[in-house]
Amino acid sequence: MPTRRTFLQQSVTTFGTLALLPTQFLQRSLHDHNGRISLGLFFDDSDIERMRRTFTTNAAFRSLGKRLNGIDRDALRAFIQTELRYNDQLFHIIKLSDAAQALSMLYMLTGDEDAAGLAAECVREMLKFDRWDYFLEDGQHVIGIQRASSTMISVAVSADWLGDFISRDERESWLTVMSEKGCDSCFRSIYGMRYPETVIGWTRDEASTYFEHRPWDRPTDLSNRHLILDSTNLKAVPAAALAIGATAYRQHFGDSDKTRRWIEQATYSLSTFRDFFTPDGSYHEGASYANYTALNILKATSVLKRHRLADLTDIINWQGHADYAVGLSMPTDYDPYDVVNFGDNGNAKSGQAGRPKRTAVAIWIASTFRDRKAQWFGLNLGGVQDEWALIWYDDSVPVTPEPQGDQLWHSDLDWIVARTGYDPKDLTVAMRSGGPGNHEHADRNSIIVKSHGEQLVVDPYRPPYGFTDPSWMMRTTAGHSAVLVDGEGHQYHDGTEGTNASQAVAHIVRKVFRHGYCHWTSDATPAYQMVNREIVSITRSVVVLFDLSTVVVFDVVQKESQPGKIQARFFGYNHDGRIKLMAGGSQFQTVRPHAHMNGVAQSPQGVSSMVQSLPIAESESVKHPFVELTTTSDSLRPALLTVLSCAPTDSMPASASVTIEGDTYMVDVANDASSTRIVVVDSGLIPEIKIG
DSSP states (O other), X not given: OOOHHHHXXXXXXXXXXXXXXXXXXXXXXXXXXXXXOSSOSSOOHHHHHHHHHHHHHOGGGHHHHHHHHTOOHHHHHHIIIIIOOXXXXXXXXXXXXXXXXXXXXXXXXXXXXXXXXXXXXXHHHHHTOSOSSSEEETTTEEEOSSHHHHHHHHHHHHHHHTGGGSOHHHHHHHHHHHIIIIXXXXXXXXXXXXXXXXXXXXXXXXXXXXXXXXXGGTTOOOTTHHHHGGXXXXXXXXXXXXXXXXXXXXXXXXXXXXXXXXXXXXXXXXXXXXXXXXXTXXXXXXXXXXHHHXXXXXXXXXXXXXXXXXXXXXXXXXXXXXXXXHHXXXXXXXXTTOBOOOSSOOOOSSSSXXXXXXXXXXXXXXXXXXXXXXXXXXXXXXXXXXXXXXXXXXXXSOOOOOOOSOEEEEOTTXXXXXXXXXXXXXXXXXXXXXXXXTTOOSOTTEEEEEETTEEEEOOOSOOOSOTTSXXXXXXXXXXXXXXXXXXXXXXXXXXXXXXXXXXXXXXXXXXXXXXXEEEEEEEOHHHHHTTOTXXXXXXXXXXXXXXXXXXXXXXXXXXXXXXXXXXXXXXXXXXXXXXXXXXXXXXXXXXXXXXXXXXXXXXXXXXXXEEEOXXXXXXXXXXXXXXXXXXXXXXXXXXXXXXXXXXXXXXXXXXXXXXXXXXXXXXXXXXXXXXXXXXXEOOSSSOEEEEO
């Protein structure tokens, strides 16, 4: 591998190797903007009228107008004058960068000069920060990850969108500082990921206020951080920012060795995401991080293509990625934009609750591919609109909703979701099978159940990222609606290096979808064997009866020589303090304001149930109560069958009874309208399931 110095010398000659477009198309005039925008980074002057019309007349974008116009300018000015600290990159610099970008957009759309003046003031204050991020290499060189990236993008778009409101000299000074504090630091981070042998060592900046805000992060080991981040959102972000910043700098100062070096590195790093998104467009970090990653990639690829520098449009199956976003949607009565929150994903439960911004990626997909379903997602399931959605929105693309009715989505990640539709009242059942991923939990074979507007079986929401926090255990199998073997879950790391991937693997080994029902089986043996070699196999089979709003879960473990017990946990949603859990014997009940769920369990080894909470701070444990079912006698093949029947609060859930004869389980489920018998035969590694 080349040294850093060798690479910098060679990059000028190697820049043409990544499907770059002809050089005669590389330069865009700086003088075709008629005094409105300066660089034309993302759009032309001719696009502004369309954006203004959408901004002022399209109901879907009212939330954007409300946000931009609702910025408390007096409070922002007071913050700058009395509170701003130039070493607070965690909170203060991003407050400025977010405000500058928003106010610059507002000025461009409305001509509000007070907004423009405050946007420019925010940029000037950002430039005063000695360092734009809180990571260092060799204790002295800034590593650009998130804060340098967001600051660089904000400076670049503000320099563009403020147009003639700022002078050419001031724009030049902004972009010069941006190149030094943004481009160079982001180049350094992704170069280190590309050539890890050149990295001297990453640390957090002791001169930053970072540890003042997050003292629990001090013990985190960063020695492998450049390796861990190489396939994650925190590679996409600096790569995208570098592409945008380098293009803006190039538009103003012209082509040069350093702009070619920056753009080559950004283009290379972005192109590697071809390997990190699956062929069907899924992404291993989950719904929220997928949006963050994809949005930044799209910002960069759209700029690179627009300025004829590189066309990376095909690195991701974008229409498949829209299907991924749709597949992980889980609207409830409390949040119409909620998601299947595997891992560190999910919408805020307070503050910005119910106001996620996950629309722009789908809007871009709709505009680029005339994708009607993506347009539907962007306008209905992704949350509130933002600046990027406004830039990319094309109102000529029709909306075609995903069909309602029974369906089963199975991604290349081996994540699987069954549903009856996309309304809050519809039934949704999800399971996390598959392999490792950044920001994951020890959640193989865990399930989520939503019905009649309520989450009735949940995944914990955003456990702490710091391993020194006792609530870290929420990340383990014990904190999920999953299975423990003699009280022990499957493999997970200890958190000393962060929220990186484990080595735990599970596989969907069978799935069936028929009229009125579906079922699947996930084998998590490799994940559990890593911590308990006694386990020969462990599977969880799930049956979903769509019309009866009923879920049957069958867990079975084969042990080598030491008999034992299994436990199955079913967590409830209690962030609002409105849950009631009751349990005793082989039955339990979950009651929420709009729906309730009855549980019935049986096992050849006997079963008992109890309402419990995790041994963590009460402020957290009270949000995540659970029912634990446990087999009551030891066995080499402990098995547990659980029936979950859901209904709105003014109706009775379907009745369920379970009979066991040898290795055969017969489950009868019925309501006033219909009845079904499920037969589970546990005679091999994978149980046989018959329905009807």
